[in-house]
């Protein structure tokens with residue numbers, strides 16, 4: 058089965074490797090509220106992994122633990138075979154974890170190109186003075202960064218709007234620019250917070266295709282939270298189901314669909 062760490066090839070020919078991220082017995086509290094209760098799951102290299110659950114289940118909290126926004130009171134976060142100590146989000150980003158946000162977080166007055174360039178900040182090493190004087194290493198780095206960003210802009214088919222200020226774009230395209238910016242960081246793990254929220258059917262289809270293409274083309278491991286069940290079941294290799302801060306299901310879309318506790322949670326069956 059796919060729970061062991063043995064690499065395998067999916068039905069559509071994608072390579073799934075060993076464990077990339079391992080969440081072990083995570084508990085997160087806000088005062089008296091236990092948003093996450095002793096949850097363990099892993100994310101494997103090359104996988105598309107979804108976290109689903111009814112409102113208030115703890116999904117955003119979990120994504121925020123993965124991205125370093127919250128540090129859990131209990132449990133361990135392992136990334137690329139190493140236990141990750143409590144960190145700030147920018148330190149987590151440097152480890153190779155990038156994310157998008159539920160409420161788009163772009164610079165509205167800046168062009169698409171400049172927004173995507175901000176995703177490269179972790180790849181800019183030359184000092185400020187060298188950059189200001191524009192020579193040597195700084196110049197090489199700038200050329201490399203521009204080339205990487207242009208590749209992503211082409212890949213996500215946003216060439217036509219590269220000079221447009223983000224504030225003027227329709228919602229679906231802003232979401233795509235946010236994806237581009239996260240990809241510009243060349244992450245090992247890409248976190249998507251409700252990538253389809255607020256989109257129409259056509260925009261959802263486009264976004265689904267881009268998520269699959271990113272995973273396939275760049276081999277990026279993806280973890281996402283999403284409310285649209287059809288999308289989740291179509292895209293994901295495995296799904297974690299949360300309810301009231303607990304994990305109530307974990308497996309392939311088919312396994313999760315057949316899980317009675319999951320069905321009850323979604324139908325709103327009362328808890329004891």
Ligand SMILES: Nc1ncnc2c1ncn2[C@@H]1O[C@H](COP(=O)(O)OP(=O)(O)OP(=O)(O)O)[C@@H](O)[C@H]1O
Pocket residue numbers: 087090091092110111112113114115116117118119
């Ligand atoms: N910063 C916070 N302070 C206090 N309580 C919080 C905070 N963030 C989340 N919670 C609580 O933790 C629980 C889980 O919330 P969370 O937002 O993680 O759920 P969710 O599954 O993402 O919900 P939704 O689908 O509605 O976004 C809820 O009871 C929520 O009220």
